[in-house]
Amino acid sequence: MDKVDILSLTRQELLDNVLAIGEKKFRADQIFDWLHVKKVTEFSQMTNLSAQLREKLERNFCLKSLKIKKRLVSCIDNTVKYLYTMPDDERVETVLMEYKHGNSICISTQVGCKMGCKFCASTKAGFVRNLAPSEMLLQIYESERDSGRKINHIVLMGIGEPLDNYDNVIQFLNIISEKEDMSLRHVSVSTCGLVPRIYDLATLKLGITLSVSLHAPTNELRSSVMPVNDRYPIEELMTACKHYFEVTGRRISYEFALIDGVNDTRESADALISLLRGQNCHVNLIPVNEIKEGAFKRSASVEKYRKMLEEGGLNATVRRTLGADISAACGQLRRDNN
């Protein structure tokens, strides 16, 4: 029988497992503290447990860890990009960014991605596997340990489509919500628009921010860069997003990567304004990161586009470019090191 992945358990599940091996309730609290507060990497470091109990844990559970394969540090703004190797030798990327309000970490949720967005490096070599909740948490714990920085914000915007790994992402969020040093108010989950999962997520009424990767205001344009739009066209996506806001009271943040000559035109801005007018939402404009395989060029009219949206009554900001000197686009580092 496979050993239980102990870092993927919620507090209650850990308690159930500890009782099942014949230990007392308070042991579960001690172990949770070692795992999620002190963040040890081996059972042998749990020094207030007897050697006998540590051996018992060793027999029943596995405690995963990640290894740093590569670390790139920006000379401009201290952004750190990690390439982590997991126990099965698969790799994912994690990015640590400094903002005025604290440190933010961008984590991966899958090895590779099935979604096929034309501008994204993460999906070019296809999908390998989902990440376990523990592997999402470990990206945070290892980055904190390595950098010595305390992380305040978590964004699920690295490699993978979070809502395509729905159960593990929800389990990860449940564990985060139990930790005293973190809050779901400081977590963003980004999706390319898996409509049924947006409805599922709404029912949970979590305090997270939902970011939706829109990138185009019409079906024709969106389908040409995001194949997922053929499955869930813009009208269905908008209905789901409005429902999400009504149920949770949390406004949606729309991601919009500006590509030269593709979606940075006056017509595009007008179409986006009429699409989103009246919605309580926010538009996050991103100058597209150019990737090796893509023919897409970064738009030169980002600020102009933002003004057009603002004049049309939309709430829009431009995402600051961080780590420009290590700016391998999302998924590029993993691609180059396989």
Ligand code: SAH
């Ligand atoms: N699969 C999820 C989350 C991962 S991608 C999603 O689609 O939202 C995180 C964000 O980066 C998404 O908005 C995605 O569309 C965007 N992105 C991917 N490649 C990019 C690139 N080359 N330049 C700018 N943004 C990119």
